[in-house]
Amino acid sequence: MTTVSAKPAGQRLRADAERNRARIITAAREAIVEHGAEAPLDEIARRAGVGNATLYRNFSDRRELLHHVTLSVLTRVLEHAEAGLAEPDAFEGLSRFTHAAADERIGALCPMVSDHIDHDDPELERALLQLKAAAAELIARVHASGQLRADIGVGDYFLGVTQLTRPLPGTGCLDLDQFVHRHLQVFLDGLRAPATSVLPGRAASFEDLKRAD
Missing domain, CATH: 1.10.357.10 (Tetracycline Repressor, domain 2)
Structure with a gap:
């Protein structure tokens, strides 16, 4: 019988982190359209379905987040x-x-x-x-x-x-x-x-x- 190995934990964590990052960028784009570049970061985290700590783990500040939103749109x-x-x-x-x-x-x-x-x-x-x-x-x-x-x-x-x-x-x-x-x-x-x-x-x-x- 063939045994299917589970995906290594490290790969699962990386995939989860990438999904979180993509969700944050998407949520930031939507919030910026509605509220401008000063859209609250707490609101962006809420829309992305992540905690504030996860947002700051991916993007150190607003400027870095806007940089990646702009890159994503371009x-x-x-x-x-x-x-x-x-x-x-x-x-x-x-x-x-x-x-x-x-x-x-x-x-x-x-x-x-x-x-x-x-x-x-x-x-x-x-x-x-x-x-x-x-x-x-x-x-x-x-x-x-x-x-x-x-x-x-x-x-x-x-x-x-x-x-x-x-x-x-x-x-x-x-x-x-x-x-x-x-x-x-x-x-x-x-x-x-x-x-x-x-x-x-x-x-x-x-x-x-x-x-x-």
Whole structure:
């Protein structure tokens, strides 16, 4: 008779620790969307279903936690961009990425963590550069297909997505999330070629979206 060995205790502990860490990052992301970057750490631990000691064992302070939340979001959004690039139809790939990025709440998270992370951190810089490159490729691909109006730049696109997915201030606006994908579709329809209007000014680039020092 074959005996199935139990998983070693060390492996079980590592798996439990990884699950706890992932739950904390997910809970922090949700709390930041609702309450901002100063969301109480006690509340984040409660949402994650762990004790405060477990939270601090994984993340020494708020800054470290926000760092990993930001990395997690950038990584997931990059995966969505790569999935969009794999779509045979270029505009469908852009649409898929747009709606998926909205579900990651990039519009809500970007401004909330912008003052609480180290923008010179090489790990974050690398993740952001990868995402920018994938997004630029998405836009270039749709331009090349002739489906995107010629006066739209990658900065225009990202500015539109972040504005449409950013929660409005005030508790009376909390239920507007249900309309985000509807309005994003209107936005995407407006990006299609041929253009039905002339846009004022010039196309925005990533450089235009940089934080002011």
